[in-house]
Amino acid sequence: MMQIQNSATTAQAAAVDQTNTTQSNSTFPIHVLPEAIREYMVEHEKYNGWSIDHSGLASIMTASSAIGNTHQAGNRGFVVSPVLFGVAVGLSGTAKSATAKRPFKQIIEQQISIIGQHKESMKEYKLRLAHWKKDKSQPMPEAPVQEKKFIAGSMTVPALAQALTNSRRSMTLFHDEVADFIDGINKNTKDDYLKFFDGEVYTRDIKGEDVFVELPFVNIIGTTQPSRLDVFAKNKGIGSGFSYRFLFSYPEETTPMFVSGEVNQQVLDNYDALFSQLLNRLYLSIDMNGNPVPRILKLTKSAQSTYDAWRMNFVQQEDLDEVERGIRNKLHNYSLRFCLILQLLYWAAGEAGKDEIGERAVEGAIELTGYFLESALKAHEHMAIGTNNNATVITPRELDVVGLYNEGYTYADIKDLINMSMQKIKSTLHMNKSLLTSEARHRLKK
Numbered sequence: 001m002m003q004i005q006n007s008a009t010t011a012q013a014a015a016v017d018q019t020n021t022t023q024s025n026s027t028f029p030i031h032v033l034p035e036a037i038r039e040y041m042v043e044h045e046k047y048n049g050w051s052i053d054h055s056g057l058a059s060i061m062t063a064s065s066a067i068g069n070t071h072q073a074g075n076r077g078f079v080v081s082p083v084l085f086g087v088a089v090g091l092s093g094t095a096k097s098a099t100a101k102r103p104f105k106q107i108i109e110q111q112i113s114i115i116g117q118h119k120e121s122m123k124e125y126k127l128r129l130a131h132w133k134k135d136k137s138q139p140m141p142e143a144p145v146q147e148k149k150f151i152a153g154s155m156t157v158p159a160l161a162q163a164l165t166n167s168r169r170s171m172t173l174f175h176d177e178v179a180d181f182i183d184g185i186n187k188n189t190k191d192d193y194l195k196f197f198d199g200e201v202y203t204r205d206i207k208g209e210d211v212f213v214e215l216p217f218v219n220i221i222g223t224t225q226p227s228r229l230d231v232f233a234k235n236k237g238i239g240s241g242f243s244y245r246f247l248f249s250y251p252e253e254t255t256p257m258f259v260s261g262e263v264n265q266q267v268l269d270n271y272d273a274l275f276s277q278l279l280n281r282l283y284l285s286i287d288m289n290g291n292p293v294p295r296i297l298k299l300t301k302s303a304q305s306t307y308d309a310w311r312m313n314f315v316q317q318e319d320l321d322e323v324e325r326g327i328r329n330k331l332h333n334y335s336l337r338f339c340l341i342l343q344l345l346y347w348a349a350g351e352a353g354k355d356e357i358g359e360r361a362v363e364g365a366i367e368l369t370g371y372f373l374e375s376a377l378k379a380h381e382h383m384a385i386g387t388n389n390n391a392t393v394i395t396p397r398e399l400d401v402v403g404l405y406n407e408g409y410t411y412a413d414i415k416d417l418i419n420m421s422m423q424k425i426k427s428t429l430h431m432n433k434s435l436l437t438s439e440a441r442h443r444l445k446k
Contacts, residue, residue, distance in 0.1 A: 026051070026052035026053050026251055027053075027371060027374065028052050028053045028056040028249075028251075028371055029056075029364070029367040029368060029370075029371055030042075030052060030056060032342065032363075032364030032365075032367050032368060033056070033059065033060075033342075033345065033364075034274065034345050034346060034348070034349035034351055035349065035351075036267075036270040036271050036273070036274045036349055037059050037271060037274065037345070039264075039267045039270065039271070040055070040059075040263075040267055040268070040270075040271040041055040041056060041059070043263040043264060043267050044099070044102075044263055046259060046261075047259065047261050047262055047263050048095065048098075048263070049094075049095060050095055050098070050099045051088075051090060051094060051095075051096075051099060051249075051251050052251070053088075053249045053250070053251040053375075054088040054090065054094075054096055054099040054100060054249050054251070055099055055103075056249065057086050057088055057100075057221075057247060057249035058086075058088070058099060058100045058101075058102070058103045058104075058221065059103050060084065060338070060341055060368070061084050061086050061100075061103070061172075061219060061221045062103040062104050062106075062107065062275055063082075063275065063278060063341050063344070063345050064082045064083065064084045064170075064219055064337070064341055065104070065107055065150065065151070065170045065172045065219050066106070066107060066170075066275050066278035066279045066282070067082050067170075067278055067282060067340070067341065067344055068082075068169035068170030068217050068284070069081065069168060069169055069170065069215055069217045069284060069292035069294050070169065070282040070283065070284050070285075070292075070294060070295065071282065071294050071295050071296070071297055071340060071344065072294040072295070072296050072297070072340070073296070073297055073298075073336045073337060073339055073340035073357065074296040074297065074298045075298065075299055075304070075307070075336055078336070079296060080199070080333060080336050080337055080340075081199045081215070081217060081294065081337070082337045082340050082341050083196065083197060083199060083217060083218065083219060083337070084219050084220075084221075084247060084334075084337065085193075085197060085219070085220045085221075085245050085246045085247065086219075086220070086221045086222075086246065086247040086248075086249065087178050087221075087222055087223065087224055087246050087247070087248050087249070087379075088100050088221075088222070088223045088224075088249045089223075089224055089225070089226055089229065089248055089249060089250040089379060090223070090225070090226075090250075090251065090253075091225060091226070091253055092225060096223035097176050097223055100174070100221055100222075100223055101174065103271075103275070104151060104172070104174075105272055105275075106272055106275045106276050106279055107150045107151055107172070107275070107279065108150075108151060110150060110279060111150045111151055114150075118144060121144035122143075122144060125141055125142075125143055125144055128141040129141055150167065150169070150170060150171065150172060151171075151172045151173075151174060152171065152172070152173055152174070153173070153174055153175070153176075154173075154175065154181065155173065157189055157192065157204070158204075158206045158207070160173075160192075160218075161202075161204040161206055161211040161213075162206065162211065164202065164211075164213045164216050164218070165211060165213060167217075168215075168284065168286065168290070168291070168292050169217065169284050169292070170217040170218075170219065171216075171217060171218050171219070172218075172219040172220075172221065173218065173219070173220050173221075174221055174222065175220070175221075175222035175223075176222065176223060177222070177223065177224060177228075178220070178221075178222025178223060178224050179224045179225075179228035179229075179231040179232075181220075181222060182231050182232055183231045185242075190242060192204075193218075193220070193242075194242070194245075195216070196216055196217075196218035197245050199215060199216070199217070200216075201213070201214055201215075202216040214289075214291040214292075215291060215292050215294075217292075220246075226250075226253070226382055229379055229382045229383050230382075230383050232246070232379075232383055233380075233383040233384070241326050241330075243379075243380065243383065244323075244326040244327050244329070244330040244376070245330050246376075246379075247334065247372050247375075247376075248372070248375040248376050248378070248379040249375060250375045250378050250379050274345070274348050274349055275348075277348040277349075278344060278345075278348050281348075282344065297340060297343065297354070297355070297356055297357050298356055298357065299339070299356065299357045299362065300356050300357065300358055300359065302358075302359045303339075303356075303357055303358055303359040303361070303362040306359055306362050306363065306366075307335075307336075307339070307362045307365075307366075310366050311332065311335070314328060314331075314332060314335075314369070315328060315329065315332050317438075319441065319442060320438065320441075321433060321441065323377075323380050323384075324377060324438055327373060327376045327377065327380070328373065331369050331372060331373055331376070332369075334369060334372070335365050335366065335368075335369045336365070338361075338364070338365035338368045338369060339357045339361050339362050339365040340357060340361075342360075342361040342364045342365055342368075343356075343357045343358060343361040346358075346360065346361065377437065377438070381435045384435060385399075385435070397418055397420065398428045398432070399435075400418055401414055401418065401420065401425055401428045401429065402428070402429065402432050402435045402436065404417065404418075405429055405436065405440050405443075405444075406435075406436060406437050406440045411425050411426065429444055430444070
């Protein structure tokens with residue numbers, strides 16, 4: 001089991017160990033993560049101005065990629081892999097890319113090592129091939145195959161299909177501007193990513209050759225600016241439900257604040273050691289056909305009771321519009337993935353076992369699901385504004401009405417604040433119900 005080292009002296013640790021206190025007004029439930037991750041997030045916010053929300057998303061994405069096909073979560077006959085599609089949303093200059101990339105350090109280093117090993121194997125192969133051409137009494141040497149491509153940028157569908165045949169643990173696609181990736185998706189490639197999200201058998205005909213991957217594991221992580229969120233909705237996002245499958249990390253738009261100094265090296269070492277534990281101590285089982293055989297973790301009885309009580313309330317709420325209902329259905333699926341990721345993170349940090357999913361992981365997953373629900377609603381509200389065909393008639397005053405009502409103000413309050421008639425306020429809210437929070441929509445129906 002990994003040993004997390006003390007990050008500083010007692011006095012220094014006391015300063016660092018404000019692990020549930022951040023400088024921003026972030027609503028990300030940082031307390032559900034292991035201490036090594038909390039310290040990393042708080043210190044990067046303090047010294048680099050990195051968003052707690054973006055660090056949180058990137059951390060659970062990295063954990064997902066490290067776990068890959070080694071484990072699945074099982075609940076009442078339903079089994080899921082911890083595949084995640086995530087987007088860090090923020091203004092230019094908020095270090096989104098650096099925040100999203102840094103957690104993958106251990107995975108990137110493993111890939112660099114694999115590439116180096118492959119280059120050496122190719123050198124040896126070329127030498128053997130040269131000798132064989134001179135003396136063909138022996139069988140022709142086989143070219144080495146580069147195994148386990150863990151992380152990649154933009155890839156064509158044929159390249160991705162070929163890579164997946166040799167990436168049995170996981171593949172993570174990183175898109176610095178994910179809106180460009182979404183904008184380039186067509187019907188055929190969208191179907192591919194829907195299969196990846198669901199962990200379905202993947203087949204592709206590449207130049208007459210069938211590519212077959214029994215259990216693909218593809219994560220997507222990217223960054224974008226709020227002004228480009230509408231790309232998710234145009235023809236292929238809201239209408240198809242594709243956008244519902246993304247976890248949006250969308251903090252309040254504030255100027256990054258940080259102090260002079262640098263992140264404690266021991267904090268970085270502890271953080272990296274946790275993900276190294278996931279990568280190197282969670283073993284991928286392979287069957288006789290070369291396919292992954294994940295170990296399935298089930299919930300304890302107490303965890304099952306907590307999860308079932310929450311799940312029924314989360315999914316079966318009434319008076320939801322189509323967008324929120326679609327988001328909730330996908331996040332219900334995500335919640336079990338979060339359970340698995342958190343349980344294995346606790347194990348990697350030496351805080352729990354890994355034979356079953358406990359109540360702590362379930363409670364943490366419930367909080368993460370609630371956070372991503374609010375972020376998704378916020379992102380889809382922005383999409384609706386950006387793609388509304390009648391956007392020219394949605395005036396700033398009308399958007400103020402929506403914003404004030406979402407904050408809990410009454411019709412009378414809004415009338416006094418912005419000098420608008422009650423009838424106009426009512427019609428504005430009913431015409432823009434997709435921009436209201438679930439609580440505001442509930443009040444609107446009373």
